[in-house]
Amino acid sequence: RKEVEQDPGPFNVPEGATVAFNCTYSNSASQSFFWYRQDCRKEPKLLMSVYSSGNEDGRFTAQLNRASQYISLLIRDSKLSDSATYLCVVNIELGRDDKIIFGKGTRLHILP
């Protein structure tokens, strides 16, 4: 099983719709979780951290399910500008050095 797995998509979603995608991780020692956004031919940028209790930032909601070892990202009222690749990131704390593992990303296309 891969350390971090994401559905590569693409998810083609009409503007205004709600879309959700998951990311599974295999290492139960994983401690921190993040969603990054990467626009075409650009660098990744942090979208939001994922907390154990779940967290919301405007139209974006992130949740963590430790029992089933997955995190999720929900985007409500999607905008054309949400079109991007969303990278799941898992941080395994190993003492001095963390092991930071990126998923391969889920491509999202918002359709007008």
Add this chain to the structure above:
Amino acid sequence: NAGVTQTPKFQVLKTGQSMTLQCAQDMNHEYMSWYRQDPGMGLRLIHYSVGAGITDQGEVPNGYNVSRSTTEDFPLRLLSAAPSQTSVYFCASSYGTGAHTGELFFGEGSRLTVL
């Protein structure tokens, strides 16, 4: 505040040539790293550093060298470029190490083509 600055943005090399990708950050971050991103492969860690004078190998270190003589700079050297090193390279930094790595700040990327 410039953040993470990578140079050059584009580079074409011939097989066997050497070059250095420069990375500098002005946020006083301890942690710096280099990734390569290839289609279908995602981001793969090449080398990283948890502070000046300390470097470690990541997932795909072969063919690359790094050094960290200052907190600000973390250059990536290709000693003898190969076509398999054609990729987009990202430098990233973070304020902490260990349990406090936190958010990674990325440079804009360097697109390298090896002929």
